[in-house]
Amino acid sequence: MKIRNVCLLGGTGFVGQAIADQLSPRGIGVRVLTRRLQRAMPLAVLPTCTIQVGDPHDPATLEAVFRDMDAVINLVGILHEKGAQTFREAHADLPAKVADACRKTGVQHLMHMSALGASSAAPSEYQRTRAAGEEAVRAAGPDLAWTIFRPSVIFGEKDRFLNLFGKLVRAFPVLPLAGAKTRFQPIWVEDVARAFVAALGNRRCFGQTYELCGPSAYTLEELVRFVGTTLGRKPRILPLGSGLGMLQAAVLEHLPGRLMTRDNLRSMSVDNVCSQPFPEAFGFQPSPLEAVVPEYMAATTTRARYARYRNYAGR
Numbered sequence: 001m002k003i004r005n006v007c008l009l010g011g012t013g014f015v016g017q018a019i020a021d022q023l024s025p026r027g028i029g030v031r032v033l034t035r036r037l038q039r040a041m042p043l044a045v046l047p048t049c050t051i052q053v054g055d056p057h058d059p060a061t062l063e064a065v066f067r068d069m070d071a072v073i074n075l076v077g078i079l080h081e082k083g084a085q086t087f088r089e090a091h092a093d094l095p096a097k098v099a100d101a102c103r104k105t106g107v108q109h110l111m112h113m114s115a116l117g118a119s120s121a122a123p124s125e126y127q128r129t130r131a132a133g134e135e136a137v138r139a140a141g142p143d144l145a146w147t148i149f150r151p152s153v154i155f156g157e158k159d160r161f162l163n164l165f166g167k168l169v170r171a172f173p174v175l176p177l178a179g180a181k182t183r184f185q186p187i188w189v190e191d192v193a194r195a196f197v198a199a200l201g202n203r204r205c206f207g208q209t210y211e212l213c214g215p216s217a218y219t220l221e222e223l224v225r226f227v228g229t230t231l232g233r234k235p236r237i238l239p240l241g242s243g244l245g246m247l248q249a250a251v252l253e254h255l256p257g258r259l260m261t262r263d264n265l266r267s268m269s270v271d272n273v274c275s276q277p278f279p280e281a282f283g284f285q286p287s288p289l290e291a292v293v294p295e296y297m298a299a300t301t302t303r304a305r306y307a308r309y310r311n312y313a314g315r
Helices: 015-024 037-043 059-066 089-104 123-140 160-172 189-199 221-232 242-253 262-267 289-300 302-314
Strands: 004-009 029-034 051-055 069-072 109-112 145-151 174-178 207-214 234-239
Touching: 004 015, 015 037, 015 189, 029 037, 029 059, 037 051, 059 089, 069 089, 069 221, 089 109, 089 123, 109 123, 123 145, 123 262, 145 189, 160 189, 160 221, 160 289, 174 302, 189 207, 221 234, 221 262, 234 242, 242 262
Parallel strands: 004 029, 004 069, 029 051, 069 109, 109 145, 145 207, 174 234
Antiparallel strands: none
8 A cells, every 4th residue: 555645643753753764865855733833843843744733533534635545644642640631631532533534534544543452441541541542443343444552662762761760860869769670661652653663554454453573571670770871870669569659650640740659550460571572574573671771861970972073072
């Protein structure tokens, strides 16, 4: 299937920018729908990218921006509820509106970002609403081809996962850690984007739900220690039991920045790892975390500064 134009919802986010960066050099037109123009300005430099300001939750707006699109990629998701912004609205109601607008405007392929662990029986509202969003996409009917992606935690230069622990490791010699034994299988943001691009318009991927994980699984404690080692630190980690962990989350969810919420911790009561190997349909294997993270995270260390000095000197 020939795809010439793609509309990105959530295109100003971490994954959206990576996908746009990979689509534009291929000559594919990228339309980014955003509520705030300023957030989309980094994408404006891409030669095939246009920015449209509007409310993605408004059905009329969705139909207007989808009308001449071959494909739509919905990346909208939130980690924390805030005021009127709820998991239900972002993860379940919006996908239903997107699928309906795609059908009405003749979009050929809808690609939907969900999350590993999405299930109607999951312990957290985040995971349950992700499952509801998947069902809304699948219910779109035979007139709309769809593909669903379920990534584990996504890492990269601008992530809010490993970089958060990097800040904590730098600031505190001792870290009380809830969910320390929960296992994750992190995947690089560029590999997630590459999977989306590989599946775009690919009939082999229609009607499929793909789990996306990196090559290795780690406990949260192991990931924090890896971050510490990368930064030249040796944090003392104090794993918290379920009761103390929930108490910590209850405190943190009321502080500025919301580092953790009780719903986040409920998500972490089950491992976040893939049940099968990385999909062969995409034609590549994901990069190991150890080969990528030091390239950007260690850039803040003294040793990395020496490398930059050598580059400036032409060595």
